[in-house]
Amino acid sequence: MPARRHAGRWISVDFLNSATTAPRDMIDPFGRAVTYLRVSVTDRCDLRCVYCMSEHMTFLPKKDVLTLEELDRLCSAFVAKGVRKLRLTGGEPLVRKNIMSLVRSLSRHLKTNDLDELTLTTNGNHLEEFAGELFDCGVKRINVSLDTLNEAKFRAITRWGDISKVFGGLEAAKRAGLAVKINAVALKGVNEDEIEDIVRWAHGQGFDMTLIETMPLGDIEGDRTDQYLPLSQVRARLAGKLTLEDIPLKTGGPARYVLIKETGGRLGFITPMTHNFCESCNRVRLTCTGTLYMCLGQTDAADLRAPLRASESNDLLYAAIDAAIGRKPEGHDFVIDRDTLRPAVARHMSVTGG
Ligand code: SAM
Ligand code: SF4
Numbered sequence: 001m002p003a004r005r006h007a008g009r010w011i012s013v014d015f016l017n018s019a020t021t022a023p024r025d026m027i028d029p030f031g032r033a034v035t036y037l038r039v040s041v042t043d044r045c046d047l048r049c050v051y052c053m054s055e056h057m058t059f060l061p062k063k064d065v066l067t068l069e070e071l072d073r074l075c076s077a078f079v080a081k082g083v084r085k086l087r088l089t090g091g092e093p094l095v096r097k098n099i100m101s102l103v104r105s106l107s108r109h110l111k112t113n114d115l116d117e118l119t120l121t122t123n124g125n126h127l128e129e130f131a132g133e134l135f136d137c138g139v140k141r142i143n144v145s146l147d148t149l150n151e152a153k154f155r156a157i158t159r160w161g162d163i164s165k166v167f168g169g170l171e172a173a174k175r176a177g178l179a180v181k182i183n184a185v186a187l188k189g190v191n192e193d194e195i196e197d198i199v200r201w202a203h204g205q206g207f208d209m210t211l212i213e214t215m216p217l218g219d220i221e222g223d224r225t226d227q228y229l230p231l232s233q234v235r236a237r238l239a240g241k242l243t244l245e246d247i248p249l250k251t252g253g254p255a256r257y258v259l260i261k262e263t264g265g266r267l268g269f270i271t272p273m274t275h276n277f278c279e280s281c282n283r284v285r286l287t288c289t290g291t292l293y294m295c296l297g298q299t300d301a302a303d304l305r306a307p308l309r310a311s312e313s314n315d316l317l318y319a320a321i322d323a324a325i326g327r328k329p330e331g332h333d334f335v336i337d338r339d340t341l342r343p344a345v346a347r348h349m350s351v352t353g354g
Contacts, residue, residue: 023318025082028294028328036085036283037078041071041099043288045092047123048159049147051185051214051227055159065288068102070308074290077317079109084116091288094126100133107137121145121183125161127169131176141179143210144170148184148191149201157190170205181208181268188229195234196241203265210255210268215297231271238267254281272297278331284324292324297332 026034044059045052066074075086086106093099109115120134121143134142146166148154154163173180182202186192195211202209211234214227238244243261255268278295285293290305302324307316 023077023081023314024322026321026325028325030328030330032281032328033082034282034284034325034328035083036087037075037083038087038089038283038285039071039075040090040285040287041088041093041102042091042096044095045090045123046095046125047092047161049145049157049185050159051157051187060289066290066305066308068096068098068105070290070305071288072102072105073314074286074304074308074317075106076109077314077321078286079114080314081318081321086115086118088118088120090121092123092125093120094122094130100130100137103134103137103139107139110138119143122169123158123161124166124169128165128172131169131172131178135176135178139178141181142173143181143183144173145183145185146198147187148194149198150194153191153194157187170207174206179208180205181210183210183212185212185214186229186231186234187214187227190227192229192234196238199238199242199260199265199267200263203260203263208266208268210270212270213272215272231269235269272332281331284328292321294324294328295332298329300327300329302327 028034042065048055048057075083079086086109088099088103090096096102103118103120106115106118110118118137118139119142120139122145124144124146127142127144144166146154147157149163151163154161154166170180182198184191184195184198186195191198199209211231213229213231235244242263244258244267245261247257247259247266249257249266253268253270254272255270257266257268259265260267281295285296286304287293290303290308292302292304294300294302302320304317304320304324307320310316
């Protein structure tokens with residue numbers, strides 16, 4: 001594949017030629033290079049996790065949602081501008097109709113080395129069907145969200161989920177050769193007594209694991225201060241039972257990792273509420289309507305759908321992306337307001353994809 005050096009990177013000539021204006025890399029006002037794009041391919045989901053959605057969610061009208069071809073064009077524009085890692089998320093990415101056609105199409109950037117990683121975050125419900133094809137498309141590792149090992153608790157957290165489908169999906173992922181990281185949200189009074197068991201189970205399966213604090217995103221018909229469990233507490237409790245050794249693992253994400261001596265597995269802690277991880281932020285988030293959020297914890301956003309649809313050339317799109325990156329804020333300031341109990345950010349995680 002012929003390649004040319006562009007903005008300090010090797011890019012295939014075909015790919016560069018597809019851009020009418022040679023795109024510039026994305027460096028924000030604080031000198032951070034944006035190399036990671038998370039894309040919520042749908043706001044819909046087949047579950048209703050209590051901390052994520054209200055039971056009766058109003059989803060976006062289909063006409064506002066980008067087509068898979070438009071999502072492909074947008075993602076590819078970001079790849080041309082220096083994104084090296086793409087994560088598809090949602091809502092539940094695997095409920096979007098024909099989602100595998102997008103995965104397969106985006107995988108061309110892996111083949112040309114314009115992209116290092118294509119991955120996804122899923123609730124695991126449909127993995128049994130898609131694990132093999134994902135691996136076939138060059139997906140090497142995936143994140144699967146699972147907050148409990150208990151069938152009844154799983155049903156309560158997700159409002160109607162069936163945990164056996166997730167276990168079936170995880171088996172399929174293993175068979176297919178996908179590396180798995182289990183993401184669990186730490187929930188006060190719900191799974192806090194189970195966290196050690198989940199860690200031992202995940203590591204026993206050969207999975208990495210990350211614990212996440214609940215973030216105050218969107219109305220959920222409940223009291224978020226009831227759910228919030230600081231990971232500092234979880235870590236202190238775990239340290240009483242297991243040997244945690246800090247390791248300098250950098251995955252390009254906000255997690256801080258420890259190695260658990262007893263299991264030989266890795267455990268990450270994502271603590272947006274108790275620890276500010278913004279200084280090394282390398283990511284932006286795109287919604288399924290083409291809105292770009294430069295920070296998960298801020299409301300400022302840029303509309304990329306209008307420039308995308310306005311012209312077949314990518315010039316307007318690149319200009320809109322540059323303007324957006326030029327406004328990427330230094331960081332967030334999540335607060336769960338104890339007086340009003342209102343979320344700090346009104347949009348749900350399923351809009352921006354976490
Ligand atoms: N449906 C997929 C899933 O559950 O993995 C992908 C989308 S989901 C929004 C992505 C991640 O965000 C999940 O791990 C979920 O647990 C987490 N999440 C959702 N709402 C959250 C909140 N308010 N605080 C912290 N994590 C949240
Ligand atoms: Fe759906 Fe994922 Fe939100 Fe649960 S966390 S409701 S699975 S989008």
